Amino acid sequence: MQPVLELKNLNKAFGGLRVTNDVGFTVMPGDITAIIGPNGAGKTTLFNQITGHLVPDSGCVLFRGEDITGMAPQSIVAKGMGRAFQVTSIFPEETVLENVRMACLARRNEARRPFRNVSTFKQATDDAYAILESIGLAQYAERAAYELAHGDQKLLDIGIALGLQPTLLLLDEPTSGMSPDERQLTRDLIVRLWKEFNLTMVFIEHDMDTVFGIAQIVRVLHLGHLLAEGTPDEIRNNPEVITAYLGEEVQ
Ligand SMILES: Nc1ncnc2c1ncn2[C@@H]1O[C@H](COP(=O)(O)OP(=O)(O)OP(=O)(O)O)[C@@H](O)[C@H]1O
Ligand SMILES: [Mg+2]
Incomplete structure (x- = not known):
């Protein structure tokens, strides 16, 4: 192996x-x-x-x-290869969902395209929600990331890494x-x-x-x-x- x-x-x-x-x-x-x-x-x-x-x-x-x-x-x-950092690398002003969705889009090289394919965006949103469910943060999806408690910010950083598959x-x-x-x-x-x-x-x-x-x-x-x-x-x-x-x- x-x-x-x-x-x-x-x-x-x-x-x-x-x-x-x-x-x-x-x-x-x-x-x-x-x-x-x-x-x-x-x-x-x-x-x-x-x-x-x-x-x-x-x-x-x-x-x-x-x-x-x-x-x-x-x-x-x-x-x-994904990584979560000792000092979290979240985007504090973005929503919790957007933090993970950007990672899901980045995986598809779509994050910086101004006119994204709608189905790609929908797929990234679904993937991001699934990750938020897995890490227990789905109820905070629409909150700004900086509003999360320290421990939840650490989990979000893991969620961002997971978005990159x-x-x-x-x-x-x-x-x-x-x-x-x-x-x-x-x-x-x-x-x-x-x-x-x-x-x-x-x-x-x-x-x-x-x-x-x-x-x-x-x-x-x-x-x-x-x-x-x-x-x-x-x-x-x-x-x-x-x-x-x-x-x-x-x-
Ligand atoms: N960019 C840098 N320039 C100079 N020294 C550095 C740099 N990065 C780390 N060091 C030094 O290298 C050593 C190892 O640091 P490192 O952050 O890898 O330790 P660590 O094992 O992760 O410690 P901790 O458990 O505190 O996180 C330390 O003495 C640190 O000060
Ligand atoms: Mg260290």
Whole structure:
């Protein structure tokens, strides 16, 4: 089976700071995996190199067998890679529906055409509503996005990513800033979306209930390098991981 994502010897430095240090791993179709590690470990920077927002200094990123290193983010999105951001990337003045509909149209390259095909627009609207139903935001469809609570804005960002019909979905701290109840709901939602949309998922998280509750494989970044990868049980019991990160997280 062909991997969905392969990272090979990725390196990235900012000035003298090596933020990604020879990172490599493989994600297989249908996997749901987590990346954990202390603040500043290089997790978001790694995502930025996968999605084309940053170009690695060396190494490469293969997506479904194709070398996409250095490609523009929109080209990578068009190939089927979606991402929700640590800081949400919603359009606050637009309605909740429009946020997702724009993504659905963008997938069809229709977002910027002044005279859109009516049936394409209707299809995008239907798709957007279906996504809003899936993420539990349909009742807010006509509200401006900025009116949503923080947790719902995080969900909307996931909805926008889904509108692009990704095969691989990257989530950067999907539960950050949420209450424990919201985190539980989001955890359940992520698993449901993973199954419903037949996704391969990689998520960055600090919330260990989410990480150990839903990830099949956990990878630990520490000072820019891959300290460990394994099943939740292997990672939970890895002495190096406990020393570098988990010790402080679980106290
Ligand atoms: N554009 C940039 N220019 C310079 N330094 C940067 C840049 N982006 C990130 N860094 C630095 O790289 C390091 C890794 O940052 P990154 O955001 O990848 O960490 P992270 O693991 O996602 O942390 P967190 O858990 O806090 O989100 C940090 O020291 C950060 O200050
Ligand atoms: Mg980050």
